[in-house]
Amino acid sequence: MQREVLKRVYVGQRRTFSLRMAPMIDVIFLLLIFFFVAAKWRPEENFLPFQLPTAQAQGQQLGKPEPLIIYIEATQTGCRVQVGQLYTVQIENKEIETDLAVLMGKIEKSLRRQKRFATDPIEIICGPEVKWEHLAKIYNIFFGAGLTDITFQMVEF
16 A cells, blocks of 8 residues: 555656757856857968068168257357358348348258258357357247257357
8 A cells, every 4th residue: 555655746846858049058158158269360470461570680770860050150240140052141230130141041941951850950060259149139030939959059268
């Protein structure tokens, strides 16, 4: 009798075999996400259209260009300004404003002719007899024109 009861209990508890699909779909999506994240999506480097420049034995040195030399010498009625070896401008006390405008035009021509930029250095060599008034006005004209790298050469007499 006990066997029959156990048999009935065992038969009554029998389960049917079925697959649960929701956890299986979750696992499949997790695997897909893992492979998408772990995959390398960029092309191999040897297929990129890229060429390195060839090595050159002689290297170009980019440095500061030679300064444009401005000589200022005193005269009886003012001063004489020589722009490099190209131009000379006489600055007279009576017509100082127009002479400074002429000087600025000569500086611009010299810069264009020598293919210089406003940032290139300018070196002023001033004689001992030049009045401070002339030197200051010449410097102000250069600085006002955008020439910022202006230096003075120290000369002992």
